[in-house]
Amino acid sequence: MVHQIAPAPGCALITDSVVAQLYGKQARDSLEQVGFKVTLFVFPAGESSKTTRVVEAAYDVLLTDRLERRSPVVALGGGVVGDLAGFVAATLLRGVPFVQVPTTLLAAVDASVGGKVGVDHAHGKNMVGAFHHPCAVLMDVQTLRTLPKIELQCGLAECVKHAIIRDARLFDFIGANLPAIFARNSDVLVELVAWNVRIKSAIVMADPYEQGVRAVLNLGHTFGHALETLAGYKGLKHGQAVGLGTLAASTMARKRGILDETSHTKIETLLRRIGLLETPPAVDITAVMELMRGDKKVRDGQLRLILPTAIGSAEIISDARPDEIAAALEAIASPLNGGVRR
């Protein structure tokens, strides 16, 4: 991949403290071997680092080393690294080339494709950001061997989302191969990643700047982001929040009568088998709803939500009533996550 980029005098390698220990030296050596002068920027792992303060620190380091407009920024790590490094690449010197090297399933199947970069704000996740598409994405599924199981589960939340909105066959593939995925079977992981990237990139290419159809990728995310924000980006991982949010959306779709009971049960069952429904959050419904009103996807004061209509299809609705949102939240907040059938 590195050979696809014209040789440049400098290159920034941005990663977090955990990934730096595992793959930092290897990545740095690879870049140096092909002639790059590498500027390394490492920040403390975790969503709580996705702030403008850390972005500022990166500007300082990269500008001190005189990174140039053609010097690529390489993001080595998960979604947080990609989002933050991508925002640095988008805004340093009005934009420099950006290369994604995802080391988590979540980043590989979701964050690294689509150009969404940014950081969080007290008012919500990714409130500050840009669209900055990578010029290359390189994924080595071997890096998933060092990935904690919870991170694999989080990546699967996005895979399930892709399956629900576009591809029932992928939904079945995930269900059938769950043990192999957790055993880090390389062949299965390669197929899983490639399949998901195909779905995501097809949607993104049809709508690169999220003017329309791309919104379906937000299934589970409007609920999920509000839950994450309330948890202070710490108590709840993004993938867990998306899993819970997907269940909330499925619940709401079922209650509206636009999703059949069998499909809803299959969705809940797969999310539960993956292990995404094990820690239902203590939901302050009023606070979540207030946060959802501030979501980026609000238009003319009206919240837009993505609801599944079958396994393999979803639609965008803009007439969500507060009472049905509250009911869906109540369902996922139940200790048994069984409230949907009450």
Next chain:
Amino acid sequence: MVHQIAPAPGCALITDSVVAQLYGKQARDSLEQVGFKVTLFVFPAGESSKTTRVVEAAYDVLLTDRLERRSPVVALGGGVVGDLAGFVAATLLRGVPFVQVPTTLLAAVDASVGGKVGVDHAHGKNMVGAFHHPCAVLMDVQTLRTLPKIELQCGLAECVKHAIIRDARLFDFIGANLPAIFARNSDVLVELVAWNVRIKSAIVMADPYEQGVRAVLNLGHTFGHALETLAGYKGLKHGQAVGLGTLAASTMARKRGILDETSHTKIETLLRRIGLLETPPAVDITAVMELMRGDKKVRDGQLRLILPTAIGSAEIISDARPDEIAAALEAIASPLNGGVRR
């Protein structure tokens, strides 16, 4: 202009403390009259406000008021306001619509056209930024009546730059109409602004993201930015720095033999008549050259400079020698600015 934008629930009006006093109420009333809920953000006037800290403050105010993705950010003011508000618009919620309402000649003929937005950094001007083109630009030359003369002079520095790189007739127009311009003659100002915007927009449209030809617009700016940075963005105004930088470029071109003596003298004479050469800076040549090496336009470690080859044309050179840069700087640092002929 406002009617060209679809009605939105909210709109941000960003301006500085000086312009807010002069035109803040009028602008706010106009926006409210057509149905916008206006969120006003005012920051202290001056280049020293063009920082990520002020951008952060704007995020806070705009997100607190729940600005949405379709809510426009309106920049009312000069180049600093446009650059800062544009960067906020580029990065808030991954980009919201942006409207420029320039109130200075400099902003009208330069900053408001071209999509360059951003803020300064200790390492240099506009080191953090993006490309975010406005969806509309509205200029009322009446606002130039309240503009201090020095600001008019600064705007003329960019007009002279446009004339040197593209249009000898504009060069003569400026020379012939200088008294009318300083008298704020509306007809002359309208012609001046329109003429310059035509030149700038033609260059920008040919190269929206500064991949090639657009670089000619940087005539005088590589020298100028370094001088400004050394002055701490305070002692020297951008237009003054560009005026001095243009003289440095002209001097270097003359010394190389790619610009004739008559043209060089005409350039120096017009810059002097405008009043741009009255305060030659105390130039620390070593420090300026160090800063120029860190310029955004450095490629493969090689500084690229724009040099005039005639009044009406310029070229990009990438083989500048340190000694000739130093000689050009020495010339503009002379108390009489006459060093070019020594």
